[in-house]
Amino acid sequence: MNRDQISAASTSAVVISLVIAISAINPLSVNIIVPALTNMADGLGTDFGTVQLTLSSYLFATAIAQLIHGPLSDKFGRRPIILMGITIYVLASILCVAAASIWVVIAGRILQGFGAAAGFALGRAIVRDLYEREKAASMLGYVTMGFSTVPMIAPLIGGLISDHLGWRLIFVFVGVVGFLLLVAVYFALPETRRPMAEGQTRPGFFQSFRILSRIPAFWAYTLNLGFTVAGFFTFLGGTPFIATTLFGMTGTEYGIYYAFVPIGYFVGNWITAALAARLGIGVMIRSGNLVALVGAIGSIFLLASDWQSPFALFAPMYLVGLGYGLSLASCTAGAVSVRPVLAGAASGIAGSMQMGFGAMATVIVGALLSLTQSAMPMPILLTVLSVMGVAAGIWSRTART
Numbered sequence: 409m410n411r412d413q414i415s416a417a418s419t420s421a422v423v424i425s426l427v428i429a430i431s432a433i434n435p436l437s438v439n440i441i442v443p444a445l446t447n448m449a450d451g452l453g454t455d456f457g458t459v460q461l462t463l464s465s466y467l468f469a470t471a472i473a474q475l476i477h478g479p480l481s482d483k484f485g486r487r488p489i490i491l492m493g494i495t496i497y498v499l500a501s502i503l504c505v506a507a508a509s510i511w512v513v514i515a516g517r518i519l520q521g522f523g524a525a526a527g528f529a530l531g532r533a534i535v536r537d538l539y540e541r542e543k544a545a546s547m548l549g550y551v552t553m554g555f556s557t558v559p560m561i562a563p564l565i566g567g568l569i570s571d572h573l574g575w576r577l578i579f580v581f582v583g584v585v586g587f588l589l590l591v592a593v594y595f596a597l598p599e600t601r602r603p604m605a606e607g608q609t610r611p612g613f614f615q616s617f618r619i620l621s622r623i624p625a626f627w628a629y630t631l632n633l634g635f636t637v638a639g640f641f642t643f644l645g646g647t648p649f650i651a652t653t654l655f656g657m658t659g660t661e662y663g664i665y666y667a668f669v670p671i672g673y674f675v676g677n678w679i680t681a682a683l684a685a686r687l688g689i690g691v692m693i694r695s696g697n698l699v700a701l702v703g704a705i706g707s708i709f710l711l712a713s714d715w716q717s718p719f720a721l722f723a724p725m726y727l728v729g730l731g732y733g734l735s736l737a738s739c740t741a742g743a744v745s746v747r748p749v750l751a752g753a754a755s756g757i758a759g760s761m762q763m764g765f766g767a768m769a770t771v772i773v774g775a776l777l778s779l780t781q782s783a784m785p786m787p788i789l790l791t792v793l794s795v796m797g798v799a800a801g802i803w804s805r806t807a808r809t
Contacts, residue, residue, distance in 0.1 A: 420538065424551060426597050427534050429589055430490060430527030432555035433497065436585065437524055438466065439562035440578055442648055443663045444570035451575060452510045456649065459510060460774050462517045463645060467767030469521030471760045474529040478756015479616045486530045486537070486752070487599045493526025494590040501583030505576050516579075521763075523586075529752075529759040536744040536751040537600040542685045545692070545741035549681030552673075552737050559670040567663030602749065616753035620746070628804035629742035630758045632693060635797040636732055636739070638765035639700065639790050643669075643725055645770030646786035649777045655716050665718045672726040676733015689738035690805055696735025697801040701794040703727030707787035721783070728790070735801070742804065769793070 441448070441462060449459040473493075481489045500519035507513040535551060536544050569577050620626050647666070651657040657665075676696065684692050707724035743758040744751045769789065776785035 422596055423534065423538070423598065423600065424547065425554075426593060427531040428551050428554035430494070430593065431531040431551060432558045433494070433582075433586065433589060434470065434524045434528040435555060435558045436562050437497075437520055437582055438463065438644070439559045439666075440566035440582060441575070442644065442666075443563050443567035443660070444575040444578055445648055446652055447570045448510075448513070448575045452507075452513070454510045456653075457774060457778055460645065460770065461514050462510075464767045464770045464774075465514050466517040466521040467641065467763045467770065469518040470525040470528065471763035471767060473522040473525035474756040474759040474763065476756070477526045477529050478533065478752040478754070478759070481530050481533060481601065481752035481756075482616065482750060485599045485601050486534055487593075487597055490526045490530055490593055490597065491590065493523045494586055494593060495523070497523030498583055498586040498590060499523075501579045501586060504579040505583070520582075525759070525763075527589075529756045532740050532744055532759070533751040533755040534600045536741070536748060536755070537602055541741055541745035542688065544745065545684040545689045545738045546681050548737035548740055549677045549679075549684060549733075552733070553677035553681060557670070557674065559666075560674075563666040564660070564663035567658070567660040571658065571660050601752070616750050617757070620750060620754055620757060623746050624807040625804060626743055626746045626754065628800055628807040629693075629739045629746075630761050632697070632797055632800035632804060633736065633739045633743065633758050634761040634765035635793045635800060636697075636700070636736060637762040638769040639704065639728065639793040639797070640732060641766035642769045642773050642786060642790045642793065643728070646773040646777055646783075646789075647721060649774070650721060650783045650786065651718070654781075654783055655718065655721065657718065661718075665722050669722055669725045669729055672729030672731075673733040674729075676730040676735075677737060678733075680734055680737045684738055684741075689742050692738040693735045693742070693804060694798075694801045696731040696733070696738075697794070697798045698731070699734060700728045700731025701791070701798055703729075703731060704787065704791040704794040708784075708791060711783045711787050724787075728794075735797075739804075 445459050449456050477489050477493065497520055500516045500523060504513050504516035507516060535547050539547050566578055569581060651662045680692055703724045706727065710720040710724060740758065744754045773786055773789055
């Protein structure tokens, strides 16, 4: 390997490391507050349904923001949009620390979601800038494997901080993390947006949406992403109520058990990183969808048995997480590859659908759990979404590109 090759490999490693970091800020922000929701409700004098809006509002903001960040990054570049987003995220974290009411926290979470969406959406576009489709799926597997460790530890960190220092210190923690990331991006992230061929012009904001909306394969991949992520957020939004209210677990206990759930997701992404370039994204997507469906059905049987054990609640999600790890990176690579010059817009739309579906899932499962005071709505909704994911995966096999 000559000096130029070594330099290129070193630069690529730095960029991929930063992609992992800017992508990880989103799952960190989502997962770290989940064990603190009950304490937050008590501290601000509100109910669980209202405090859960700190989760769903964040997800809706992330969904909408990606529709903005993606096309803007195609026009102005990835780097300035990411810097702007992280800056907003840090300022929003400060607002949450100082909040005197739940509604100020919700406003801060909306701004946090808007800011974090830049890294979440554009990290995938950066990978597509650097690699072709099958290789991009493999690299996204490595990227996702890297930041999937965050959901393993974030609930435990959030539970410990909330139980011993108070929920406000969670926002101090994420604000410091955001500031350090802002410094790293400013000094180390180069611009990766691909130049246009001579004589070509970049599609405008709305033209990008029109072009992508007419490609069936894009919608097949994107819907698969949406249903899959909605399944994850069904679990994320439902388990705090089931664990603390129905099973009597503390926030710290929830964080410890939840820390093992992303192991399946980590393993699935490791398999994707190793095999996607050889087997192709279609095989990975359909295999992952089927594995996740088996796990969702298993969840119905365990929770229907009235076995009020953390094992009954968390064990099926190991299998579901494995399926998600097999399919998500390949779905993402497929969505951002239908028109490489529109990778930013495609990533924004796909990410928006992911977060939008996830936000709706948290609202639906929260309402159903509160209404029924039973654990069963969560696995049933998870299974329905898994079936829809299987259908979208089958469609992606024949959809026109």
